Amino acid sequence: MRRWSWIGGLGLVALALGCSSVALPDGTGGSGAGGSRSGAGGSPPGTGGTPSGTGGIPIIIGGDGVGGSSNFEGSCGVPHFNPDSAPGGACAPDCQSVACGRPCTQDCCVACGIDLSGAKTCVCPAPGLPFASCSCVQPATIPPGLQGGPCSPQGFSTSTVPVGGPPSLRGTPCKVTSPLTVCYTIDSTASSERGCICESDGIMHCGAVNHWFSNNGVATSWMP
Numbered sequence: 001m002r003r004w005s006w007i008g009g010l011g012l013v014a015l016a017l018g019c020s021s022v023a024l025p026d027g028t029g030g031s032g033a034g035g036s037r038s039g040a041g042g043s044p045p046g047t048g049g050t051p052s053g054t055g056g057i058p059i060i061i062g063g064d065g066v067g068g069s070s071n072f073e074g075s076c077g078v079p080h081f082n083p084d085s086a087p088g089g090a091c092a093p094d095c096q097s098v099a100c101g102r103p104c105t106q107d108c109c110v111a112c113g114i115d116l117s118g119a120k121t122c123v124c125p126a127p128g129l130p131f132a133s134c135s136c137v138q139p140a141t142i143p144p145g146l147q148g149g150p151c152s153p154q155g156f157s158t159s160t161v162p163v164g165g166p167p168s169l170r171g172t173p174c175k176v177t178s179p180l181t182v183c184y185t186i187d188s189t190a191s192s193e194r195g196c197i198c199e200s201d202g203i204m205h206c207g208a209v210n211h212w213f214s215n216n217g218v219a220t221s222w223m224p
Contacts, residue, residue, distance in 0.1 A: 084122075089102065090130065091110055098133060100134075100191070108120075114208065120134065146180055149183060155167050156168045156170075157185040157195060158206075169196050170206040172204045180199060192208070204222065
């Protein structure tokens with residue numbers, strides 16, 4: 001019968017752990033290229049890893065993991081969910097500026113705008129008051145001062161549209177112009193402006209306008 005001592009077994013385990021091809025159990029500090037962790041108290045993952053589980057340190061850039069992964073939407077560098085970013089909250093996607101007037105509970109940092117390519121930081125002066133400042137800064141790829149009117153032909157900015165109604169313009173081929181062609185979609189309102197931008201890829205990108213362009217009232221043809 002084969003026998004081996006407890007000390008000898010530890011030696012074998014140590015040798016096995018020295019081999020990079022053996023993964024550590026979740027939540028015990030395993031790491032490696034592209035690795036991830038889960039479970040309480042997991043140590044940082046390897047390059048490209050995504051944290052998860054209690055005790056994990058979230059990847060927070062701009063508050064909600066822009067370019068990363070996080071369950072702490074709306075947080076400004078503090079690892080907790082910000083209720084102001086939930087639907088109906090003062091920092092929700094449909095509330096585009098301080099003019100929304102909803103009461104806030106804390107500062108809010110979220111991705112915003114068309115394709116969520118902008119960064120919005122809202123400052124709460126005191127719980128129960130409206131935000132003192134709240135603006136969605138557009139990316140450098142979208143120049144300031146763009147103007148357009150109602151989209152022609154008209155359509156929705158959302159992918160889900162009423163049956164039998166105008167189609168969604170999102171992802172539709174469009175004519176590329178300089179400056180960029182912009183227009184307001186049928187679901188746009190004065191308090192929640194929505195529209196599309198025909199970007200350099202020749203595709204309509206649609207969503208919340210967030211004052212990235214202004215309405216000149218002139219119907220804008222976007223078809224190629």
